[in-house]
Amino acid sequence: xxxxxxxxxLGLQPxxxxxxxQDWRRNLPSVQKEELFLETLVRFGIRSGKTGNLAxxxxxxxxxxxxxxxxxxxxxxxxxxxxxxxxxxxD
Numbered sequence: 001x002x003x004x005x006x007x008x009x010l011g012l013q014p015x016x017x018x019x020x021x022q023d024w025r026r027n028l029p030s031v032q033k034e035e036l037f038l039e040t041l042v043r044f045g046i047r048s049g050k051t052g053n054l055a056x057x058x059x060x061x062x063x064x065x066x067x068x069x070x071x072x073x074x075x076x077x078x079x080x081x082x083x084x085x086x087x088x089x090x091d
Contacts, residue, residue: 028075031068038063 038056047054056063 029071031071
């Protein structure tokens, strides 16, 4: 399912140059960026839209470990695929 999500979301165009790869890395989410974003929302009293909790969660699931692990998996698959200069394979 992850590969299908990436294929639909990122398309099948290979990244061919180092500047393109660096641009991808700079713009992809990271655990650190997303954690900082959620911490800011919590600090300003923004609650989860699903549970109403004032917590580090997304869609009722905790940021650590659930979403942080998914972000890391997406990065591994995306950057591994881009680093090999080939599109994400089919499911």
